[in-house]
Amino acid sequence: MKAVLEKLCSPIxxxxxxxxxxxxxxxxxxKVLITLGAxxxxxxxxxxxxxxxxxxxxxxxxxxxxxxxxxxCEVVGLLGSDRAVARIWKRH
Numbered sequence: 724m725k726a727v728l729e730k731l732c733s734p735i736x737x738x739x740x741x742x743x744x745x746x747x748x749x750x751x752x753x754k755v756l757i758t759l760g761a762x763x764x765x766x767x768x769x770x771x772x773x774x775x776x777x778x779x780x781x782x783x784x785x786x787x788x789x790x791x792x793x794x795x796c797e798v799v800g801l802l803g804s805d806r807a808v809a810r811i812w813k814r815h
Contacts (some may be wrong), residue, residue, distance in 0.1 A: 725802065732798045739799055739807035746809040753800055753808050760796025763789045 729736065767790035774782030799807050 729802050732802055735795055735798050736803055736807060739810045740804050742806060742810060746806050748805040748809040752812055753805075756796050756808060756811065757800035760793045760800055763793030763796060765793075767793055 767786055770782055770785045770789060774780060774786060796811075799811050803811075
């Protein structure tokens, strides 16, 4: 299952897994990245709810931003290599 998800998410993962040389990775970086992704997805979900309740479709901007950020963080945090996690934090 993980291989299928990695193949499906390869356009996102390839952006962060490229590079050579040393990188600074700690397991806590992955945990914080997954937590940040979850928080962004929660904010995105709240934005979706409020947008549909109020009918103000200007709320699409935070929906796209927070859901996109949350999705990228979750994909890299759950499926990415140690290099990808270090690269998203600019620790390469």
